Amino acid sequence: MSNQQFLTLCLLPLAVFSLAFLALPLVQLTLGAASSEEGWGIYLKILATPRYLATLGQTVVISLLVTVAALLISTTAGLYLSRTRFPGRGMLISILTLPLAFPGVVIGFLIILLGGRQGLVNQLMPGHVVFAYSSLGLFLGYLYFSIPRVLLTVMAAAEKLDPALEEAARTLGAGPLRVLGDVILPGLAPSLIAAGAIAFATAMGAFGTAFTLATNIDVLPMVIYTEFTLAANIAMASALSIVLGLVTWFLLLLARSYSGGTVAAGG
Numbered sequence: 001m002s003n004q005q006f007l008t009l010c011l012l013p014l015a016v017f018s019l020a021f022l023a024l025p026l027v028q029l030t031l032g033a034a035s036s037e038e039g040w041g042i043y044l045k046i047l048a049t050p051r052y053l054a055t056l057g058q059t060v061v062i063s064l065l066v067t068v069a070a071l072l073i074s075t076t077a078g079l080y081l082s083r084t085r086f087p088g089r090g091m092l093i094s095i096l097t098l099p100l101a102f103p104g105v106v107i108g109f110l111i112i113l114l115g116g117r118q119g120l121v122n123q124l125m126p127g128h129v130v131f132a133y134s135s136l137g138l139f140l141g142y143l144y145f146s147i148p149r150v151l152l153t154v155m156a157a158a159e160k161l162d163p164a165l166e167e168a169a170r171t172l173g174a175g176p177l178r179v180l181g182d183v184i185l186p187g188l189a190p191s192l193i194a195a196g197a198i199a200f201a202t203a204m205g206a207f208g209t210a211f212t213l214a215t216n217i218d219v220l221p222m223v224i225y226t227e228f229t230l231a232a233n234i235a236m237a238s239a240l241s242i243v244l245g246l247v248t249w250f251l252l253l254l255a256r257s258y259s260g261g262t263v264a265a266g267g
Contacts, residue, residue, distance in 0.1 A: 029238050036235035059220040062139055063203035070146040070199045078154030097148040104208020111141045133215035141209040146199040157191035197255035201248045220244050
């Protein structure tokens with residue numbers, strides 16, 4: 001067997017998988033969106049319907065806020081954990097990355113236990129404090145599972161930074177903030193962009209947490225679900241799915257151009 005035949009044989013499972021589970025479903029989704037009476041004009045209908053536009057805007061805003069918060073928290077924690085050794089460090093990292101083991105429904109349930117009608121905050125605070133079913137609850141749920149993804153990326157990137165560059169900056173009289181702004185953050189920038197893109201893409205398409213918490217708010221995955229299951233509007237559900245995919249894909253494409261092509265979506 002030649003090397004070319006061996007390589008072809010190895011790539012055959014990938015080609016079959018890509019065709020069966022990626023290409024064909026996407027083609028069917030595209031055709032399904034055009035199967036309505038409006039045809040391809042269904043996308044204009046999305047732009048002309050305030051509910052769909054508001055839902056798309058709310059989904060993007062929540063995802064962007066989650067991305068910024070996850071980057072701020074995880075960058076601070078990741079730099080500290082990557083450079084500091086102390087008793088219990090491994091346990092702390094394990095706790096911070098524990099949400100990776102939970103599906104979205106479990107994370108939503110945890111937020112309900114915290115901020116639901118019978119939640120811990122409502123029991124401890126005076127008055128009726130319930131936020132689990134609001135945008136705040138959804139934000140906290142998305143943030144909960146975004147932090148570990150960003151944290152692990154930042155820690156891996158921080159450990160690869162050359163300490164000699166920081167020492168040189170300090171030798172030249174740069175203070176801690178100057179070193180952070182001129183040496184550390186530029187060195188982490190590609191990884192931060194990649195991690196931020198992953199966090200944004202994950203929040204945009206998250207369904208389990210939204211299904212558990214989105215009682216009083218609309219996000220795009222929930223609207224797609226209700227259009228498909230309750231309204232039996234397959235064309236609109238398909239069109240909204242394509243819009244969701246295009247927005248997320250555009251962000252990932254933009255991030256790849258700034259991070260050197262290292263971005264991959266997580267889910």
